[in-house]
Amino acid sequence: MTIGALAEASGVSVDTIRFYEKRGLLPAPPRTSGGFRDYGPEAAGRLSAIARAKALGFTLAETAAILSWNASPQADAAAVRDAARDRLRETEAQIADLERQRHKLARLVNACGGEDTAREDCPILNEIAG
Structure with missing residues (x-):
């Protein structure tokens, strides 16, 4: 094909x-x-x-390793499990980071008065501008 x-x-x-x-x-x-x-x-x-x-x-490198293990008759399921466990830990860390980001954004959005807030008093702009 x-x-x-x-x-x-x-x-x-x-x-x-x-x-x-x-x-x-x-x-x-x-x-x-x-x-x-x-x-x-x-x-x-x-x-x-x-x-x-x-x-x-899984990253492309991890995927390549997993596909290689799958093709090997001597493949060790523990190695695949360990790779998946590592991926799970990284995913959980990303979720925790996203939760922190969500809470911070929600706090900033709630603190911003929108049309009633002067640009220099906007907590979102102040957070980004430092």
């Missing part, structure tokens, strides 16, 4: 497919006699796996 057909079938852009190929996430396919990429049906499955890992928050 051509790269265009793979892109259409998988919902991933041609540029993204090329990027994944360069990064080693998607194995380089054989070429036709005309020099075109000729992807097999497994490429669409691989792109789906990459999308699922991305949806879980």
Whole structure:
């Protein structure tokens, strides 16, 4: 299947497919006699796996490692669990950061009188301007 057909079938852009190929996430396919990429049906499955890992928050490097472990008969499930545990910790830290950001923004929005507040008294502008 051509790269265009793979892109259409998988919902991933041609540029993204090329990027994944360069990064080693998607194995380089054989070429036709005309020099075109000729992807097999497994490429669409691989792109789906990459999308699922991305949806879980894994980086491309982590995704590459997970895909490599999945392809290895000697893969250790503990290594995958540890990678997922690390991703979970990072996600929880991001959520905590977002909660702090949300509380701060809510406080600033509630403190701003809007039309009744002079620009120099706006807590939002004062917070940003320092």
